[in-house]
Amino acid sequence: MNQDSTKISLTNRSKVVSNKKMTLLERFYLPAVLKGMSITLSHFFKREVTIQYPEVKRPFSDIYRGMHVLKLDDEGRERCTACGLCALSCPAEAITMIAAERKEDEKDLYREEKYASKYEINMLRCIFCGDCESACPKEAIFLTNRIVPSQYKRIDFIYGKDVLVEKKDARVDVSKRQTPEVLTFKQDKSKSHNK
Amino acid sequence: MFKVTIDNKSIEVEPGTTILQAARMIGGSVVPPAMCYHSELKNSGGKCRSCMVRVAQGSTADPRPMPKLVASCRTEVMDGMVVENLTSPLVVEARKAVVEFLLLNHPLDCPVCDQAGECDLQNLGYEHGANTSRFEEEKRTYEKIDIGNLIQFNPNRCILCYRCVYAADQLTETRVHGILYRGEKSEISTFIHQAIENDFSGNMIDVCPVGALTDKTFRFKNRVWFLKPMDAHRECPKCSGKATIWFRGDEVYRVTGRKDKYGEVHDFICNECRFEKKNSADWIIEGPRKIESYSVINQNHYKNVVIPSVINPIKEVME
Numbered sequence: 001m002n003q004d005s006t007k008i009s010l011t012n013r014s015k016v017v018s019n020k021k022m023t024l025l026e027r028f029y030l031p032a033v034l035k036g037m038s039i040t041l042s043h044f045f046k047r048e049v050t051i052q053y054p055e056v057k058r059p060f061s062d063i064y065r066g067m068h069v070l071k072l073d074d075e076g077r078e079r080c081t082a083c084g085l086c087a088l089s090c091p092a093e094a095i096t097m098i099a100a101e102r103k104e105d106e107k108d109l110y111r112e113e114k115y116a117s118k119y120e121i122n123m124l125r126c127i128f129c130g131d132c133e134s135a136c137p138k139e140a141i142f143l144t145n146r147i148v149p150s151q152y153k154r155i156d157f158i159y160g161k162d163v164l165v166e167k168k169d170a171r172v173d174v175s176k177r178q179t180p181e182v183l184t185f186k187q188d189k190s191k192s193h194n195k
Numbered sequence: 196m197f198k199v200t201i202d203n204k205s206i207e208v209e210p211g212t213t214i215l216q217a218a219r220m221i222g223g224s225v226v227p228p229a230m231c232y233h234s235e236l237k238n239s240g241g242k243c244r245s246c247m248v249r250v251a252q253g254s255t256a257d258p259r260p261m262p263k264l265v266a267s268c269r270t271e272v273m274d275g276m277v278v279e280n281l282t283s284p285l286v287v288e289a290r291k292a293v294v295e296f297l298l299l300n301h302p303l304d305c306p307v308c309d310q311a312g313e314c315d316l317q318n319l320g321y322e323h324g325a326n327t328s329r330f331e332e333e334k335r336t337y338e339k340i341d342i343g344n345l346i347q348f349n350p351n352r353c354i355l356c357y358r359c360v361y362a363a364d365q366l367t368e369t370r371v372h373g374i375l376y377r378g379e380k381s382e383i384s385t386f387i388h389q390a391i392e393n394d395f396s397g398n399m400i401d402v403c404p405v406g407a408l409t410d411k412t413f414r415f416k417n418r419v420w421f422l423k424p425m426d427a428h429r430e431c432p433k434c435s436g437k438a439t440i441w442f443r444g445d446e447v448y449r450v451t452g453r454k455d456k457y458g459e460v461h462d463f464i465c466n467e468c469r470f471e472k473k474n475s476a477d478w479i480i481e482g483p484r485k486i487e488s489y490s491v492i493n494q495n496h497y498k499n500v501v502i503p504s505v506i507n508p509i510k511e512v513m514e
Contacts, residue, residue, distance in 0.1 A: 083306030084418035088494060099415040114307045114415050137306050 062176035064145040065128040068121055069172045070165040071140055073111055078165065079140035082116035086132035086141055094125035095132060111138075119164060123148050123157040133177075142174040197274040201225045201248075202282050214267035214278055215246055219457070225280050226457075228290075228319050230297070230404045231356035232268035233459050239361050240268035243354065244293045245319055249286050252277035264289050287323070294324035300335040301405070302351050309347075310406030312419040312491045315458050316354065337382055342372070343391035345411050345470055346400060353383050353407040359399040366463055367393045383407070394433065397469040401452045401460045412470050413449040420491045422448055424484035429477055434465040439484050440475070447473045456487055 025031060051058060060066075073079050082099035100117035102110045109115075132141050151157055166172045196207040201218050202225040208217045216234075218226045227248055232240035240246075246268050250261040255275030264286060267278070280286060297316060305311040337350035355374065360383070363370040371393075372385040385391060391399075399408045422441040429436045441449045450469045452460035472478065486492045 081306045082415075083311070084421060085306070088418075088420060088491070099417075101415050112304070112307050 060145040062145070065130045065143040067123075067144055067146040067148045068126075068132070068159075068164055069142050069144050069174065070119065070161065071142060071172070071174065072166055072168065075108070076168045077107075077109060077111040078115055079111055079138045080116050080119065081112045081114050081138055081140075082119070083137060085135040085137060089131040089135035090126075091129060091131065092125045092127050094122045094127075096120050096122075116161070119161045121159050121164065123159055124154060142172075142177055144172055144174065146172075197272050197276070199272040199274075199276045199278065201278040202280050208272060210271075212272055213240075214248060214250075214265075214270050214272055214276075215240075217272050218267065218278075218280065227267050227280055228315075228323065229268055229457065230315055230319065230354065231358060233358050233361070233402055234457075235459060235461055235463075236358060236361040236365055236402070239356075239358055241266050242356050243297065245290060245297070245323070247286060247289050247293065249279040249283040250276060251279050251283075290323040291325050294320050295328065295330075297354050298324070298328065299330050300351070301354060302334060304352075308349075308352065308406035309409040309414060309419075310352075310403075313454075313458075314406060315404035335379070340384065341388050342385045343389050343396070343411075345466065346391055346396060347409045347411045347414050348383075349407050349409070350382050350384070351407075352405050354405055355381060355383070356404055358402040358404065359383065359408060362398050362402045362463075363393070363396070366395045366398060369393065394466050395463060397466045398452065398460065398463045400469075401454065401463075404458065410449055410451075410469075412473075417443060417448050420494050422492075424486065424492065426453065426481040426484050427478035428481065429468065429472065429479060431465060431468055434468060435462040436464070436468060437462040438464050438468055438478075440478055440480075442475070445475060447475055447478075449473075453484070 071079050082097050084097065084099075087093075087095040087097060096118075097116045097120070098118040099114050102113050102115055106115075128143065130143050133143055148157075197210055197212070198205060198207050199214070199217050201214070201221060204221050204225055206217055206221050208220060215227060215229060215232060227246040229240070229246045230243035232246065244266060246266055247264040248267045249264050250270070252258045253261055253276065254273035256273075258275075267280075298320065301316065305314070305317065308314070311317065334351070339350065340348065342348045357374070360370065360373055363372060371387075371390045372383060374381050375384045375386065376382060397410075400410050403409075419441070422443050424439045424441050427438060427440045429438075437453060438450050439453050440447050441451070450464070450472060452464050453462060454460055
């Protein structure tokens with residue numbers, strides 16, 4: 001390493017290429033090839049690190065934060081009242097909504113007099129932090145252990161109510177996301193303002 | 196001039212000033228909250244009891260403490276009076292009880308209510324209330340009535356502060372609504388449907404401390420904290436024309452009076468300004484409205500951001 005290069009180096013991590021002559025054994029190349037092959041072959045007898053996804057899936061944590069769901073209540077009415085707290089708490093500003101007033105004949109569709117006529121989450125912006133879930137006063141939005149599927153177009157990542165709201169006959173189970181402490185808290189009648 | 200001490204802070208005020216007004220002259224944490232008192236409305240106050248304070252010394256002439264907590268909006272100061280607001284544990288305890296009483300029949304439907312985010316009762320509950328309720332019975336509910344096509348009325352949320360009654364009495368010549376029945380059954384009503392027609396009726400929305408009276412043209416349009424309030428005025432033959440207009444993007448979502456830090460409007464505006472002029476071209480915009488820092492309306496509004504200058508950085512460095 002000459003004087004100039006030490007002056008230029010800012011990180012002291014630069015390596016000077018050595019140009020030394022190879023020994024006779026090194027010039028055969030065979031020992032080095034065999035050494036490499038032995039490393040490769042030894043992996044045949046080690047535990048596999050990859051899995052054959054979609055056929056095989058890794059076990060997920062019960063509280064994995066994946067794709068959102070908008071829950072219905074026990075009678076199949078939408079819980080969301082478009083209060084806007086999820087959008088307010090969202091650090092990525094991924095959530096937008098438009099509220100509307102429930103009509104007389106829609107009482108079996110929406111739980112309260114206000115509902116979200118449009119509810120969109122931009123899955124490209126979402127960072128899956130779960131703040132929307134914590135902010136929700138109506139237990140309407142939950143993150144689930146489902147993965148957001150890949151799409152070809154960016155516009156397809158803006159999920160509307162057609163994807164987010166759970167279907168009446170195919171409910172999404174989120175009971176495991178609520179710890180026993182949360183469930184006992186909810187049973188306390190003095191805190192039951194959420195009915 | 197009378198000298199009065201509130202929470203160890205002294206001020207000299209004119210005789211006839213109430214404790215609440217004196218506290219507001221000092222400002223800061225010594226100011227008791229008020230739900231029913233409104234400085235622009237004569238005789239308002241004395242209903243909600245949330246401004247209760249302890250008078251530790253009646254006056255210099257008679258230094259005995261007052262036997263019970265007093266409503267500061269209705270009690271005039273005496274010379275040498277010593278008042279305790281938050282320094283007295285009695286007051287803190289009493290205020291917690293008042294919040295609990297106000298919330299007995301008030302529905303907790305803030306996610307639905309348009310007033311949420313600028314609601315006096317919400318602020319009172321957060322600052323002075325307990326975070327649980329001991330009330331297990333059914334809440335009192337009323338049948339909804341339609342009082343007109345501009346104002347949405349939800350009687351369940353009313354806390355009977357009488358502010359809207361005084362506003363109608365003092366701003367207009369004919370009042371068509373009032374409190375019907377007595378005691379626990381009392382309710383604000385027009386009795387006749389669709390009766391509110393006065394040109395200043397919209398001010399009932401501004402004076403209402405809760406979400407009982409809300410703007411029908413803004414109903415469920417947006418949450419207040421997503422809007423950006425701007426001070427604006429216009430030439431109006433009927434009223435002062437000074438208002439706050441609430442933007443989202445370039446669109447005006449609603450027009451309200453200018454509320455000060457105690458939630459009180461001093462320049463009442465007419466219904467034409469409030470409900471019909473929802474176009475930014477109708478207004479001369481003065482600038483962003485200052486909102487108290489604790490308010491949720493300030494959320495996600497970036498302030499005091501230094502925008503880096505890219506016009507001629509070299510020139511600046513050289514200078």
